[in-house]
Amino acid sequence: MFERITEPRARDGRAPDVFRPGAWMPMRCHADEEEVDFAIVGTGAGGGTLAAKLAEAGFSVVAFDAGPFWRPLEDFASDENAQGDLYWTDERITGGADPIQLGSNNSGKGVGGSTVHYAMVALRFRPEWFKARSKLGYARDWPLSFDELEPYYEEAEESLKISGPVHYPWGRRRRRYPRRAHPMNASALVLARGAERIGIPWSPVPLATLSAPRGMAHPCVYRGFCIYGCSTNAKQSVLVTFIPRAIRAGAEIRDQAMVGRIEMGKNGRATGLLYHRCGVWHRQKARHVVVAGYSIETPRLLLNSACAQFPNGLANDNGLVGTHLMIHSGPGVWGEMDEEIRSYKAPPSLAVTEHWNYHDEGKDFHGGYAFMSGGPLPGGWAHTLIGARGLWGMALRQEMTRFNRMAGLRIVGETEPKPHNRVELADETDQYGLRIPRVTFSFSDNDRRLMEHSIGSMRAVLEAAGARNLWSDRDSSHLLGSCRMGDDPEDSVTNADGRTWTIPNLWVCDGSLFPTSGGVNPSLTIQALACRIGDRIAAMAKRGELGR
Amino acid sequence: MPARIPEPSRRPLLAVGLGAATVAGVAGALAWRWWHRSERAEISPTRGLRAGAAVLSLAVLLDSGIEHYRGSFENPAMVIAPTLALATLGMTAVEDRAAPYVFGAALAVGAAGVAFHSYNIGKRAGGFDMLNLFYAAPLGAPAALSLAGLFGLAAEHPDVAKPERVAPVAALALLGTAAEAGLLHFRGAFQNPFMFAPVTLPPIAAAATAASGISPLVAKAARPLLLGTALLGIAGPILHAYGIHRNMGGWRNWSQMILQGPPLPAPPAFLGIALAALGALPALERTR
Amino acid sequence: MNGFKTPYPDYDVLEKWDTPSWNPQTRAVVRRRLDQVPERRFLTEQEWQLLEAVAARVMPQPDRADPVPIVPWIDDTLAANRGPGYRYADMPPMREAWRQGLAGIAGEARERHGRNFGELPAEVQDALLGAIQRGETDGRHWGDLPAARFFSELLLKQIVAIYYAHPAAWNEIGFGGPASPRGYVRLGFDERDPWEAGVPDV
Structure with missing residues (x-):
């Protein structure tokens, strides 16, 4: 962004119209003392989606985001370094044997959350993963089945006008994607060629970016800066899909509002929350509070809200809040092609093979992985060369001149849920005086075997495609778990509806609900969960099951 | 899934469609009158074919010109289509003894184009999958050049056509x-x-x-x-x-x-x- | 290896400045990067000089009379205390890490060679930086800072991120640069749009 936005935009009865530069749309606003039906913390894949669903169901909704409310057409620059405000860059401590890179790697800040800078990959979980323990013999079962989530996958895909292939080769038979797949760039063609030569299936990636116009949103122009924010509105981020829907349905979005604490009443129910906006702490009253801050901020807020009644933090009687944090392992393999690849063009991941998500024979590990073609920009590519090969000096400068001939693949690899991989509070505090999170992560032996296996598969595909001088690197992506859902109150933080076991009007709705991580990008599953939770809440309200 | 998912934004589609239809209608009517400028001169099969060949040639000239430019004229043969389309366009406008040869060439080159585009699709990753049918060299487009040639030839032979x-x-x-x-x-x-x-x-x-x-x-x-x-x-x-x-x-x-x-x-x-x-x-x- | 050769000697991404590949937002960002190089605000004069010498080895630019500025932008980040959003559990906060890290390099140079880092010959500087990268350091100069992690995670990453955000760097690797509203049409093997860098010299 060429100008830093520090003041709230969404207030005084209006919110930015994301489709027109400088324009506004009317927004219903609520006073702090007015008790709203739902206060939602976070406006990303979980919170933003749920805000629209609940508002459309007739509830009064205020959704908070700590970051700005962008208008992508006017705010976003085409630049790797100038878009840093898209990321959550408040201080966090990362440790363990395999510390997770946070910030731009997996954490968004701003209305729309991480979907504003995600790579738009929109894949469904393999149906069996929802019953991983009973059907595949590892990790644990989700408290819901694929069948229960399937209509919500469809709803999420329809809401985002996913561009996908006419026939997707994996998973259950499905309705056609709402939009057609994008053309493939050379990087994707490398994967396709290699996969065909070694005899495994491949597919264009179903993507949440438009292949044909939608309303005021332009189709993709293949500019390649997707993970630095889409300046054309082709990317169907929550910012340009569910947020306008939510506002039109009567929800209020409160940007630049950092929620610091959930407040509890004597009756064991949440009464609202404390948030910081324009330099002052405010108190919003609400009948229900939904936490949707993703796998670090969600447990952090629950822990930071500890009070006399709940000294371990909210919904944490069993001590599970913050635990079983997962990521996706992301080793990559790179090589040099005879052809020019120029993978800076088009969305970074246009071709995928989910072969090893669905094909279990010959694996020496539990779980699965998908791999996709890569498309780094220069700064990101230089970081890969530093990280994997330790290059610097003239060696790095000279190696960088091969940029346009490099092709690579990277996995989204399942990791196991482990109690010691977790989010806790450090003693240090941030600019709001809130204790900052300390994140601990180490790969398990199974995680390592999966990564080794994937490197072998990616090498085989790249070699078959004609790449030379192969080498591999280590990376990771996404955050999952830390407030997992389950069937047993002893063994989980929420039930299948995201409702916490111990506080009946406190809900969680984001990726921290995941009991397992699966081997695909999580956003579509988060949004399907949010759509389902929205419908469940509406149904429960009708039956008078929300309480009070 | 809800029966109807609300759209985040809308565009005035109907206005655009009606506008385009009106403009096209007026343009079409003017063209029709110009074509019928000589009273009672009934449109003959020959005139229809010739006009059809002319329009098709113009379309192919522009379309193949643009599309082959997109393909960076990677294969030198890619200049043939627009060149020949220009030639057929010329032959529909003037009387020339070379016309049958030009039209015949267009007929043949169009057919070869279909074959060549098929070959190109076949050798791509994915072969004749939908993605390649969408984005690779279009199978049907060269047929328009053949058609221009065919209409041109037919116009020269009212006895056969x-x-x-x-x-x-x-x-x-x-x-x-x-x-x-x-x-x-x-x-x-x-x-x-x-x-x-x-x-x-x-x-x-x-x-x-x-x-x-x-x-x-x-x-x-x-x-x-x-x-x-x-x-x-x-x-x-x-x-x-x-x-x-x-x-x-x-x-x-x-x-x-x-x-x-x-x-x-x-x-x-x-x-x-x-x-x-x-x-x-x-x-x-x-x-x- | 002292010489540097680019496969794209004739490519200048700035020629696209007034084309649809650059929108006003991006022009503003890059103009600031080119024309408004910040003054020293955080580092001391000595730290600045030392970092200049280090950056000249990490990203050597012997081919340029006017090298891409790097240190001013690191100083800018430190002055604004604009971190990446995480810090390793074994590292102090960003500003302290840089202070300690630069002191470590200075101490290591004096200890091993009895001279300031900036006065050492290039090969010796490279060897010293290589040793730091591999963690072969004397703990006395570094305090509780893990030298190898400082070198790889802060120093290297920051320097290359700044360098490869400069149009001069985009030119030498043939990167298309800013692309909005105009993106790209020709995406396949060996395909390039007229507004991209041409065929590379191999």
């Missing part, structure tokens, strides 16, 4: 063109309802045209359908121009969007074929 023969050929061509529009509009997910027009009207017109030899009544019914199809051929570029405006950067970003946006010169193929068919109609309307 009898109306009852021209009609079914034009019908088949309409179906093929509608199929190609259908494929590409499917690629665009029929995001604008007007994208259904070229896959509904022309096939009906094709059916009526093909059957117009059966009775004058059918031939009479074919006329308005063909006129509608011709209008589509004029309205198409207008709608496609709007489509370019709808893309990122709009016409200011023409250097990308002329290639990536909806193809401006493609829809007039409907006009060209409809003209050839319209030329055959009067005779068929009279028979029996």
